Amino acid sequence: MQFLYGSGEAAALSYQAFFGLANYIISMASDRAVGHDLRSVVMSPGSTLDAPIFEPCGDKPLAVVLDIDETAVLNLGFEADAASGVPYDQARWDAWERTGGGDVTAVPGALDMVKAAKAENVAVVFNSNRSTVNADKTAAMLAGLGFAPVVHGDTLWLQGDAASTGSGKDARRWAIAKKYCVIAMAGDQLGDFTDLFNASAQAFEARRASVGGRYTSVLWGHGWFILPNPVYGSALKGAMGEVFPLDKRWTPPAAGSPATTAPAPEIKEK
Ligand SMILES: [Mg+2]
Structure with a gap:
C-alpha cells in the first residue's frame, strides 16, 4: 500500500510505463502515416502463447486499450x-463504483499519455471488469479525471459486454479489435x-515463465505496457516452496568459519 499509493518509486514506474507508451503511440502513428501496415497487439481467437495470431489492421482507426x-x-x-x-467485499466495491468517483486520482503519467494519443488521433479505449450496471458512474469518474470522451460500448467496455464471462477480458478485446487497430495495451x-x-491448467512456475516466451517477452514495452500493483490481484499467490525454490535456499556459514572471520573489504568513498 505504501509503495503503490505513496511512494515516488511507484510513481516513477508509472511514468516510465506511460511515457514509453506515449512514445510507442507516436511511433505507430508515424508508421501509419507513411503507409506501413500495422498489426493488432491483441491475440486473436485460436492463439496460444507459443503460437499467437496478431491480425493485420487494414485501415481501422488506431486505439490503445487501457485497464481502469x-x-x-x-x-x-x-x-x-x-x-x-x-476486508474486500463485493457489495462494498459496487457501492464504491457508484459513489466513490470523487475519491480517486489518475495514475501518474496516464493523462500525459492520453494527451499524446489525442495529438496522434489515437482513441483511448477502456476494458474493465467494473459492472455494466454502473457504466454511467464509471464514465463520469473517468471524465472527471480528464479521460473523456468515455462512451460505453465504444471507448468503455465492462464486465458482461460482448458476451464476456467472469473476469476474462478476451471477448471484449476481440470486440474492440473488430472496430479498432489496437496498437498497444496497458494494465x-x-x-x-x-x-x-x-489458464487454470497453468502451474505457478509456468505462469511466471510464460511472460518471457519467444512471442510474449518482446511485447513488454513494445505494444504491451505493465503498471505496478503489489496490492491485490492475480500476482499475489504462490506457496513458499514455489516462490523460493528449494535448490536456491541459503543458510549462513557457522560462526567462526573463514567466511565470517575474513576482514571486510575497505570501502573508500569520495
Ligand atoms: Mg487493474
Missing part, C-alpha cells in the same frame, strides 16, 4: 479502508493482455 483500476485510476478512497484492515494484471496467462 490501478492502471488509469488509483482507488485511494476504497484502498484506504482496505489498508486499515477492512496492472497479466489478464489485461491475454486470458491465456490465467
Whole structure:
C-alpha cells in the first residue's frame, strides 16, 4: 500500500510505463502515416502463447486499450479502508463504483499519455471488469479525471459486454479489435493482455515463465505496457516452496568459519 499509493518509486514506474507508451503511440502513428501496415497487439481467437495470431489492421482507426483500476485510476478512497484492515467485499466495491468517483486520482503519467494519443488521433479505449450496471458512474469518474470522451460500448467496455464471462477480458478485446487497430495495451494484471496467462491448467512456475516466451517477452514495452500493483490481484499467490525454490535456499556459514572471520573489504568513498 505504501509503495503503490505513496511512494515516488511507484510513481516513477508509472511514468516510465506511460511515457514509453506515449512514445510507442507516436511511433505507430508515424508508421501509419507513411503507409506501413500495422498489426493488432491483441491475440486473436485460436492463439496460444507459443503460437499467437496478431491480425493485420487494414485501415481501422488506431486505439490503445487501457485497464481502469490501478492502471488509469488509483482507488485511494476504497484502498484506504482496505489498508486499515477492512476486508474486500463485493457489495462494498459496487457501492464504491457508484459513489466513490470523487475519491480517486489518475495514475501518474496516464493523462500525459492520453494527451499524446489525442495529438496522434489515437482513441483511448477502456476494458474493465467494473459492472455494466454502473457504466454511467464509471464514465463520469473517468471524465472527471480528464479521460473523456468515455462512451460505453465504444471507448468503455465492462464486465458482461460482448458476451464476456467472469473476469476474462478476451471477448471484449476481440470486440474492440473488430472496430479498432489496437496498437498497444496497458494494465496492472497479466489478464489485461491475454486470458491465456490465467489458464487454470497453468502451474505457478509456468505462469511466471510464460511472460518471457519467444512471442510474449518482446511485447513488454513494445505494444504491451505493465503498471505496478503489489496490492491485490492475480500476482499475489504462490506457496513458499514455489516462490523460493528449494535448490536456491541459503543458510549462513557457522560462526567462526573463514567466511565470517575474513576482514571486510575497505570501502573508500569520495
Ligand atoms: Mg487493474
